[in-house]
Amino acid sequence: MRKLITKKIPVSEEEKRQRVEDYNYFENANIDVEEFIKRDIYDEYVELICLKCGHKDEIEYDLLLEMFEFDDVDVPELECPFCKGGTVIPSQFLDEYKKKNRK
C-alpha cells in the first residue's frame, strides 16, 4: 500500500483514562493511570471520499491497515455505504483517480 496521509487527533484525557482503565481491567495489567494520562496520545485518521456520490468519511488508520493487511493493494478501495456501487478511496488520491477515468 502506498503511504497514506493521516490526520492526527489528540486523545482527550477522559478517553485516555478510559482506555488505560479498560486495558488494565481486560488485560489484567497494572499500568499507572496518571502516568499514562500525562503522555501525548494521538489517533490517526485517514480521510476517505466516495468517487460516485462524494460522501466524505474518516476511518482510523489502524483499522484500515488491519483490513488490508493481507491484500497486496496499491490504493485501498472500500465500498460506499451510502450509494450503491460507489468506490471509496483515501481522498489524497482523488485527483489521480479523476485523471485516470478521463483517459
Ligand SMILES: [Zn+2]
Ligand atoms: Zn457513495
